[in-house]
Amino acid sequence: MKKETSFILRGDIVYSKAPLEIVVNEDSYLVCMNGEVEGVYTSIPKEFYKLRLYNYEGCLIIPGMADLHLHAPQYSFRGLNMDLELIQWLEQVAFPEESKYSELIYANEAYDYFVEDLKKSATTRACVFATLHPQSTILLMEKLEKTGLHCMVGKVNMDRNSPDYLVEGTKDSITRTKKWITSVKDKYQNVIPIITPRFLPSCTDELMIELGNICREYQLPLQSHLSENKGEIKWVKELFPSADSYSAAYEQLGTFGGDIHTVMAHCLYIDKYEMDLMKKNGVYMAHCPSSNTNILSGIAPLRTYLDYKIQIGLGSDIGAGDNLSLFNVMAEAIKVSKLYTCLVKAELKPITSREAFYLATKGGGSFFGKVGSFEVGYELDAIIIKDYSQGQPRDFQVEERLERLIYSAKENDIVAKYCKGTQIFDCYKSNSLL
Numbered sequence: 001m002k003k004e005t006s007f008i009l010r011g012d013i014v015y016s017k018a019p020l021e022i023v024v025n026e027d028s029y030l031v032c033m034n035g036e037v038e039g040v041y042t043s044i045p046k047e048f049y050k051l052r053l054y055n056y057e058g059c060l061i062i063p064g065m066a067d068l069h070l071h072a073p074q075y076s077f078r079g080l081n082m083d084l085e086l087i088q089w090l091e092q093v094a095f096p097e098e099s100k101y102s103e104l105i106y107a108n109e110a111y112d113y114f115v116e117d118l119k120k121s122a123t124t125r126a127c128v129f130a131t132l133h134p135q136s137t138i139l140l141m142e143k144l145e146k147t148g149l150h151c152m153v154g155k156v157n158m159d160r161n162s163p164d165y166l167v168e169g170t171k172d173s174i175t176r177t178k179k180w181i182t183s184v185k186d187k188y189q190n191v192i193p194i195i196t197p198r199f200l201p202s203c204t205d206e207l208m209i210e211l212g213n214i215c216r217e218y219q220l221p222l223q224s225h226l227s228e229n230k231g232e233i234k235w236v237k238e239l240f241p242s243a244d245s246y247s248a249a250y251e252q253l254g255t256f257g258g259d260i261h262t263v264m265a266h267c268l269y270i271d272k273y274e275m276d277l278m279k280k281n282g283v284y285m286a287h288c289p290s291s292n293t294n295i296l297s298g299i300a301p302l303r304t305y306l307d308y309k310i311q312i313g314l315g316s317d318i319g320a321g322d323n324l325s326l327f328n329v330m331a332e333a334i335k336v337s338k339l340y341t342c343l344v345k346a347e348l349k350p351i352t353s354r355e356a357f358y359l360a361t362k363g364g365g366s367f368f369g370k371v372g373s374f375e376v377g378y379e380l381d382a383i384i385i386k387d388y389s390q391g392q393p394r395d396f397q398v399e400e401r402l403e404r405l406i407y408s409a410k411e412n413d414i415v416a417k418y419c420k421g422t423q424i425f426d427c428y429k430s431n432s433l434l
Contacts, residue, residue: 001146001147001148001422001423001424001425002422002423002426003422004052004422004423005032005034005035005380005420005421005422006032006033006034006051006052006421007032007051007052007053007054007421008029008030008031008032008044008048008051008052008053008054009029009030009032009054009056009061009382009384009418010027010028010029010030010053010054010055010056010057011027011028011030011056011057011058011059011060011061011384012024012025012026012027012028012058012059012060012061012398012401013025013026013028013030013040013061013062013374014060014061014062014398014399014402015062015063015361015362015373015374015375016063016354016357016358016361016362016372016373017362017373017375018358019306019354019355019358019359019363020352020354020355020358021354022354022357022399022402023374024398024399025040025042026398027042027057028040028041028042029041029042029043029044029053030061030374030380030382031044031045031048031051032380032418032421034421035379035380035420035421035422036377036378036379036380036421037373037374037375037376037377037378037379037380038376039376040374054416054426054428056384056415056416056428058386059384059385059386059387059415059428060384060385060387060398060401060402060405061382061383061384061385062357062361062382062383062385062402063361063362063365063371063372063373063374063381063382063383064122064123064124064125064361064365064372064381064382064383064417064418064419065122065123065124065125065314065326065360065361065364065365065372065383066123066124066125066126066313066314066360066361066363066364066365066367066368066371066372067123067125067126067127067314067315067316067324067326067329067364068126068127068263068265068284068286068313068314068315068364068367069127069129069223069263069265069286069288069315069316069317070126070127070128070129070315070316070317070318070321070324071094071128071129071317071318071319072111072114072128072129072130072140072153072318073097073098073100073101073107073110073111073129073130073131074094074097074098074318074319074320075110075113075114075117075318075319075324076097076110076113076114076319077093077097077319078318078319078321078322078323078324079319079322080093080319081093082294082295082322084295085229085231085295085296085297086228086229086231086232086295086296086297086320087229087231087232087235089295089320091163094319094320095162095163095165095166096163098131098132098156098166099131099163099165099166101130101131101133101136102133102136104135104136104139107133107136107139107140108139111136111139111140111143112143115140115143115144115147117324117411118144118147118149118324119147119149119417119424119425120411120414120425121324121325121326121411121414122325122326122327122360122383122409122411122414123149123324123326124149124150124381124383124417124418124419124424125149125150125151125364125365125367125368125371125372125381125419126149126151126152127151127152127154127194127223127263127286127315127367128140128144128151128152128153128154129154129156129196129198129223130153130154130155130156130196131155131156131166132155132156132157132158132166132167132168132173132176133155134155134176134179134180134183137153137154137155137180138180138183138184140153141153141184141188141191141193142188144190144191145188145189145190145191147190147424148190148419148422148423148424149190149419149424150190150191150368150419150420151190151191151192152191152192152193152194152221152223152368153191153192153193153194154193154194154195154196154223155176155177155180155193155196156196156197156198157173157177157195157196157197157198157202157203157207157211158173158197158198158202158203159173159202159203159204159207160201160202160203160204161201161202162202170204170206170207173207174207174210174211174214177195177211177214178214180193181193181214181218181220185218185220190419190420192220193218193220194220194221194222194223195211195214195215195220195221195222195223196222196223196224197211197222197224197255198224198225199224199225199226199228199232200224200236200239200240200246200249200250201232201235201236201239205253208250208253208254208255209253209254209255211255212253212254212255212260213254215255215260216259216260221260221261221262221263222255222260222261222262222263223262223263223264223265224250224255224262224264224265225264225265225266226246226247226250226264226265226266226267226270227246227247227266227267227268227269227270227274228265228266228268228292228297229268229295229296229297229298230269230298233246233269236249240252244273245270245271245273245274245277246270246274247270247273247274247277247278247283248273248274248277250264251277251281256277256281256283257278257280257281257282257283258281258282261282261367262281262282262283262284263283263284263285263286263313263367264278264283264284264285264286265286265288265315265317266286266287266288266291266292266297266300266317267285267287267300267305268292268297268298268299268300269298275304275305275308275310278310279308279309279310282311283311284311284312284313284367285305285310285311285312285313286312286313286314286315286317286364287300287302287305287312287313287314287315287333287359288314288315288316288317288320288321288329289314289329289332289333289335289336290316290317290320290321290322290323290328290329290332291317291320291321292336293332293336294320294321294322295320299336299339299340299343299344300336300340301340301344301345301348302333302336302337302340302351303337303340303341303348303349303350303351304348306351306355311363311366311367312359312363312364313359313360313363313364313365313366313367314326314329314330314333314356314359314360314363314364315329316328316329325409325411326360327405327406327407327409329360330353330356330357330359330360330406331356331406331407333351333356333359334350334351334352334353334356334406337350337351338350353402353403353406356406357402357406361373365381379420379421380418380420380421381418381419381420382416382417382418383414383416383417383418384414384415384416384417384428385405385409385413385414385415386413386415386428387401387404387405387409387413415427415428416428
């Protein structure tokens with residue numbers, strides 16, 4: 001990891017300004033000053049001649065991607081037990097595995113595996129669920145800090161409807177969460193805590209209300225799940241009969257956006273009232289197409305949500321999601337959108353590759369600030385891809401190359417990676433001083 005934060009990248013530069021607006025700068029120069037985008041040029045302005053040039057001529061340079069929802073402790077068993085639905089999958093697979101993270105030896109080995117693969121991936125920003133164990137959560141944060149990636153990591157809260165080996169008392173959960181926060185807040189440059197109630201069925205009203213208060217006291221964001229599965233939604237209705245919807249239950253408990261920066265994963269079955277509530281409160285949606293299909297949750301009406309101007313990014317949702325690559329998640333998002341058009345509502349057009357690229361970069365990146373684009377003033381997150389290794393006996397336009405990558409990219413196509421102007425790695429070996 002190289003700490004230099006002012007430099008120039010040369011290559012075929014592609015980024016989004018809006019869901020349907022792609023900017024292409026073939027064989028151009030991306031200038032980074034103090035970790036931020038200064039501009040994109042066809043030739044290098046004289047005032048930047050002394051900056052280091054990283055020459056990726058012929059490669060695609062695209063913004064780093066934001067994964068708005070993943071479970072780090074589930075990485076080791078991704079792709080297994082995909083014949084179960086959500087609640088059964090949690091009880092039979094996820095919960096027993098997460099209990100192992102009470103042992104730091106196990107957590108150390110498992111998180112090394114996860115962190116190394118995340119470092120090599122297209123992801124530069126991530127919202128990460130850990131487990132309810134404070135020490136192994138801190139261990140994960142320390143490992144992610146060393147990568148240079150910018151992540152929000154949450155100690156999970158669960159004080160009911162959970163197995164005896166993976167549940168906290170309400171007061172213990174609150175106390176341990178505050179102690180964890182004070183031990184990690186402002187400790188790291190790249191990693192911050194995020195408050196993480198697993199979902200409403202596993203958290204009492206008292207706990208949820210106090211977690212909202214903790215968000216406000218420490219100025220922290222919040223992540224959880226919303227309307228992932230029909231059985232789960234029915235369960236929430238039984239637990240919160242006074243609430244008109246799953247979203248309204250979160251709002252009644254003071255944990256649905258507004259003065260708390262909030263991201264909710266899945267959101268498959270939300271109605272117009274809930275969309276209005278998300279939009280009014282600025283709640284982000286993490287669209288997780290892979291896990292939605294893997295554990296039989298359903299197909300989200302993504303076109304409806306996009307047209308409604310809800311703030312949306314993508315989530316791999318490891319490990320109900322089977323692949324850490326957000327290229328894979330983009331392709332899945334497009335495919336399930338097409339299925340929704342074919343099988344549910346023909347008048348809704350499926351999303352395009354341009355829109356999927358936007359969601360993976362600027363759409364999700366905006367949860368972290370001015371992130372996910374090469375517009376002036378944005379934090380410089382970039383991945384460099386040697387895509388011509390997939391060569392065919394014809395020429396492709398730059399945007400065609402990007403579309404092919406969405407469907408066929410491999411992690412080893414990524415030859416270099418930058419986050420907030422910091423070089424995470426560079427294995428291209430063709431760079432030179434200007």
